[in-house]
Amino acid sequence: MSKPVVKKRAIVLLSGGLDSATVLADAIDQGYGVYALSFDYGQRHCSELNAAQSLAQAAGAIEHRVIDLSALGALGGSALTDVAIDVPCVGSSADFDQESDTIPITYVPARNTVFLSYAVAWAEVLDLTDVFIGVNAVDYSGYPDCRQEFIEAFVNMANLATKAATEGHQAFSLHTPLIDMSKAEIIQHGHQLGVDYSQTVSCYQADAQGHACGKCDSCRLRSAGFLAVGIPDPTLYC
Amino acid sequence: MSKPVVKKRAIVLLSGGLDSATVLADAIDQGYGVYALSFDYGQRHCSELNAAQSLAQAAGAIEHRVIDLSALGALGGSALTDVAIDVPCVGSSADFDQESDTIPITYVPARNTVFLSYAVAWAEVLDLTDVFIGVNAVDYSGYPDCRQEFIEAFVNMANLATKAATEGHQAFSLHTPLIDMSKAEIIQHGHQLGVDYSQTVSCYQADAQGHACGKCDSCRLRSAGFLAVGIPDPTLYC
Numbered sequence: 001m002s003k004p005v006v007k008k009r010a011i012v013l014l015s016g017g018l019d020s021a022t023v024l025a026d027a028i029d030q031g032y033g034v035y036a037l038s039f040d041y042g043q044r045h046c047s048e049l050n051a052a053q054s055l056a057q058a059a060g061a062i063e064h065r066v067i068d069l070s071a072l073g074a075l076g077g078s079a080l081t082d083v084a085i086d087v088p089c090v091g092s093s094a095d096f097d098q099e100s101d102t103i104p105i106t107y108v109p110a111r112n113t114v115f116l117s118y119a120v121a122w123a124e125v126l127d128l129t130d131v132f133i134g135v136n137a138v139d140y141s142g143y144p145d146c147r148q149e150f151i152e153a154f155v156n157m158a159n160l161a162t163k164a165a166t167e168g169h170q171a172f173s174l175h176t177p178l179i180d181m182s183k184a185e186i187i188q189h190g191h192q193l194g195v196d197y198s199q200t201v202s203c204y205q206a207d208a209q210g211h212a213c214g215k216c217d218s219c220r221l222r223s224a225g226f227l228a229v230g231i232p233d234p235t236l237y238c
Numbered sequence: 239m240s241k242p243v244v245k246k247r248a249i250v251l252l253s254g255g256l257d258s259a260t261v262l263a264d265a266i267d268q269g270y271g272v273y274a275l276s277f278d279y280g281q282r283h284c285s286e287l288n289a290a291q292s293l294a295q296a297a298g299a300i301e302h303r304v305i306d307l308s309a310l311g312a313l314g315g316s317a318l319t320d321v322a323i324d325v326p327c328v329g330s331s332a333d334f335d336q337e338s339d340t341i342p343i344t345y346v347p348a349r350n351t352v353f354l355s356y357a358v359a360w361a362e363v364l365d366l367t368d369v370f371i372g373v374n375a376v377d378y379s380g381y382p383d384c385r386q387e388f389i390e391a392f393v394n395m396a397n398l399a400t401k402a403a404t405e406g407h408q409a410f411s412l413h414t415p416l417i418d419m420s421k422a423e424i425i426q427h428g429h430q431l432g433v434d435y436s437q438t439v440s441c442y443q444a445d446a447q448g449h450a451c452g453k454c455d456s457c458r459l460r461s462a463g464f465l466a467v468g469i470p471d472p473t474l475y476c
Contacts, residue, residue, distance in 0.1 A: 071305040072356070075363050109362035113399045114355040117348055118310070124347035125313050144403035153395035160391045161351045165382035 007033040009062070010130035010175070011119050014038050016051030017202045018222055019134035019178055022190035024059050026177045027132045029193050035126060036061040037119055041069035041111070047210035051201040058199070067118055075109065112145035113154070120158045120172065129164065132175040138182050139221050151176055183225030191231055198234035211238045245271040247300070248368035248413070249357050252276050254289030256460055257372035257416055259438045260428035262297050264415045265370045267431050273364060274299040275357055279307035279349070285448035289439045296437070305356055313347065350383035351392070358396045358410065367402065370413040376420050377459050389414055421463030429469055436472035449476045 010032040014020045027034055036056040038049055049066060056064035112135065119131045135146040144150060155174045163169045178186050190197065202222045203212035212219050214237045226233035248270040252258045265272055274294040276287055287304060294302035350373065357369045373384040382388060393412045401407045416424050428435065440460045441450035450457050452475045464471035 067309040068306075069309070071307070072359060075356075075360050110355055110359035110396075110399055113396070114352070114359060117352040117355040118313075121310060121348035121352060122313050144401070145399040147398070147403075150395070150398040150403075153391070153398045157388070157391035157395045158348075158351070160385070160388040161348055161383040163382070165385075165388075 007031070008130070009033045009035065009126070009128045010132055011035045011037050011123055011126070011128065012061075012132040013115055013119060013134065014052045014056060014064070015134075016048040016053075016055060016200060017134075017218075018183075018190070018197060018200045018225075019136060019186060020052075021055050021195050021197070021200045022186050022193070023132050023134040023175075023177060024055060024061075025190055025193035025195045027175070028059055032130065032132075034059065034061045035122070035128075036064040037115075037122060038064070038066045039069045039115055039118070040066055041072045047206045047208055048201045051199055051210060054199050058196070065122070069114065072109075072111070072114055110145070112150070116154055116158075116174070120162060123172070124162050129170045129172050130175060131172065132177070134178050135176050136178045136181065136183075136186070138180065146179075148176075148179060151179070182228075183221050184228035187225045187231060188229045191229075196234075198236070202235075207238065209236075211236050213238055245269070246368070247271045247273065247364070247366045248370055249273045249275050249361055249364070249366065250299075250370040251353055251357060251372065252290045252294060252302070253372075254286040254291075254293060254438060255372075255440045255456075256421075256428070256435060256438045256463075257374060257424060258290075259293050259433050259435070260424050260431070261370050261372040261413075261415060262293060262299075263428055263431035263433045265413070266297055270368065270370075272297065272299045273360070273366075274302040275353075275360060276302070276304045277307045277353055277356070278304055279310045285444045285446055286439045289437055289448060292437050296434070303360070307352065310347075310349070310352055348383070350381075350388070354392055354396075354412070358400060361410070362400050367408045367410050368413060369410065370415070372416050373414050374416045374419065374421075374424070376418065384417075386414075386417060389417070420466075421459050422466035425463045425469060426467045429467075434472075436474070440473075445476065447474075449474050451476055 008031060010027050012024050012027050012034050014024055014036040015038065024034065024036065038052040040049060053064060116133065123129060123131060135151065137147050151174055155172055158172045159165060164171050181189065201210045202218045204216040204218050205213050212235050222235065223233055246269060248265050250262050250265050250272050252262055252274040253276065262272065262274065276290040278287060291302060354371065361367060361369060373389065375385050389412050393410055396410045397403060402409050419427065439448045440456045442454040442456050443451050450473050460473065461471055
């Protein structure tokens with residue numbers, strides 16, 4: 001009798017948006033058994049988390065955990081969690097500016113740092129060392145924690161923070177397959193992998209049913225991506 | 239009329255134990271206005287968090303936040319949060335071994351990484367860059383996330399993850415005043431700063447009133463520290 005094949009395993013950070021849905025498909029395409037990890041940090045919309053659940057289920061994830069990070073939202077400081085701050089839309093003074101060095105108002109303080117810290121904690125418990133995250137430095141250059149330098153510094157820290165620091169243990173790998181892709185390239189990549197983008201929610205202020213506003217930065221980037229690559233946009237707009 | 243003096247401000251991670259109480263006193267002695275940050279991560283004992291509250295109040299902290307990290311405890315993997323694992327006591331096979339390279343069973347996966355990530359998030363919101371943490375590499379050499387290399391890697395990562403990564407913003411400083419001190423030296427330092435150690439709880443399995451077991455690793459280290467420095471041990475034992 002042949003030995004059972006031990007499948008390689010990875011944690012995939014899954015928000016329910018277009019990018020993380022593509023990363024999930026990428027990890028599965030590479031042969032990983034997937035543990036999906038989502039966060040509830042007081043986002044204005046819960047439809048994104050519902051999308052994450054559907055995506056994880058459809059992809060056959062081994063497990064899907066949603067971690068309650070409402071304490072992070074309660075610290076304030078971001079338009080995505082703080083109802084006192086308006087989400088920037090076309091024409092507003094807080095408009096997203098790819099050319100500038102300023103940090104967008106939708107930046108959540110240390111969000112990816114906190115997300116990845118939980119991923120590392122769960123990886124320790126599951127005894128695995130591969131983590132996938134859909135950060136993207138092209139469309140989100142204004143977010144410091146979406147850049148390659150940050151990712152490298154995080155891996156270095158994680159390898160000193162955990163069992164990986166001791167002899168005989170494998171080092172962490174942070175997989176960022178989308179980091180250098182444009183939104184159009186991400187959509188093309190996901191399309192080839194068979195991602196059903198109608199199941200994903202990107203809008204910063206989607207309603208409970210997942211309908212997108214079509215006006216916020218995230219909607220504009222997504223819509224322009226479908227247009228650029230010539231794939232019909234399956235997004236449900238309000 | 240003279241300008242009002244703008245006091246320098248810092249976040250202090252405050253568990254309610256002996257070490258963090260000493261760090262709190264150290265930060266205040268250095269002239270910082272202090273924001274105390276504690277975590278409820280499903281510890282077996284809540285008396286430690288009660289101690290943190292008393293200490294923060296007595297020290298005149300500007301604010302004290304307790305962040306609910308029960309999701310971290312729910313990931314499992316540690317004797318401090320998982321009731322299925324026994325806390326190591328004198329003579330047990332899982333006994334703490336300072337001489338060995340193995341990681342103690344009381345290690346919480348990526349705990350300091352998660353704690354410091356929240357500190358960085360709150361620091362961003364408060365617009366400050368100084369964070370104090372009572373890690374100690376002498377008595378806790380088995381915990382990878384208590385070492386100088388980890389601290390340096392974390393600061394490097396934090397400075398790439400946040401506003402500090404952009405021009406015109408100050409870099410983070412992680413203050414670790416206890417990192418090279420023995421328990422006896424910490425107690426001596428705190429004693430000179432006037433710390434009331436009867437208010438602190440170190441025991442891994444203290445009861446609701448804060449009474450210590452006197453048997454776990456943490457109790458043994460603490461008790462030996464008072465003995466070594468010749469200061470009466472004010473700990474309330476069961």
